[in-house]
Amino acid sequence: MVKLAKILGIEVVSTTQYAKVFGDIDPGVGLDALGSLKLPVIDKSLFSMVTDEVKAILDARPHIENVVIFGIEGQICVLQTTLSLLALPKKYTPYIVADGVSSSATFELPILFDRLRQEGARVSTSESLGFQLVSTSANPHFKPFSKFVKETKEATTKAGEVLLLGKSA
Numbered sequence: 001m002v003k004l005a006k007i008l009g010i011e012v013v014s015t016t017q018y019a020k021v022f023g024d025i026d027p028g029v030g031l032d033a034l035g036s037l038k039l040p041v042i043d044k045s046l047f048s049m050v051t052d053e054v055k056a057i058l059d060a061r062p063h064i065e066n067v068v069i070f071g072i073e074g075q076i077c078v079l080q081t082t083l084s085l086l087a088l089p090k091k092y093t094p095y096i097v098a099d100g101v102s103s104s105a106t107f108e109l110p111i112l113f114d115r116l117r118q119e120g121a122r123v124s125t126s127e128s129l130g131f132q133l134v135s136t137s138a139n140p141h142f143k144p145f146s147k148f149v150k151e152t153k154e155a156t157t158k159a160g161e162v163l164l165l166g167k168s169a
Helices: 002-008 031-037 052-059 074-087 108-119 126-134 142-165
Strands: 012-017 038-044 066-071 093-101 122-124
Touching: 002 031, 002 126, 002 142, 012 031, 012 052, 031 038, 038 052, 066 074, 074 093, 074 108, 093 108, 093 126, 093 142, 108 122, 122 126, 126 142
Parallel strands: 012 038, 066 093, 093 122
Antiparallel strands: none
């Protein structure tokens, strides 16, 4: 999703959960490749990433209506982030990247996705969401996006099978 954000020119807000104890975001995520699209990484102790700093970032961008969410321990942070977004006075539509959400207890994921849908979030896959964001082959970003999809198809399929179907890596 980070590579897709770069291709499409979408800013990325990220948070760490008490980095002093749990560590920083893995460099393999590739946030630094975003350049100016990488907004500050915010350390938090809340389970939701909707901190005062994140609210300020959203408030400074009134054109934003949709928020894409992915992360680890979905039944905790992804759930609480989504619920927090839905509770804000401005109405955002949260899009949850199903193949970008993990849990140390994989049985939690189907329950999580059902709950998120009931609360008003849209649950999708990374590829489906990417095509939705691009929307047409006439989009100037379509060619690099299409190349990206082809290059990552195997890894995306593997991630989906591991995260969503519980297959071994």
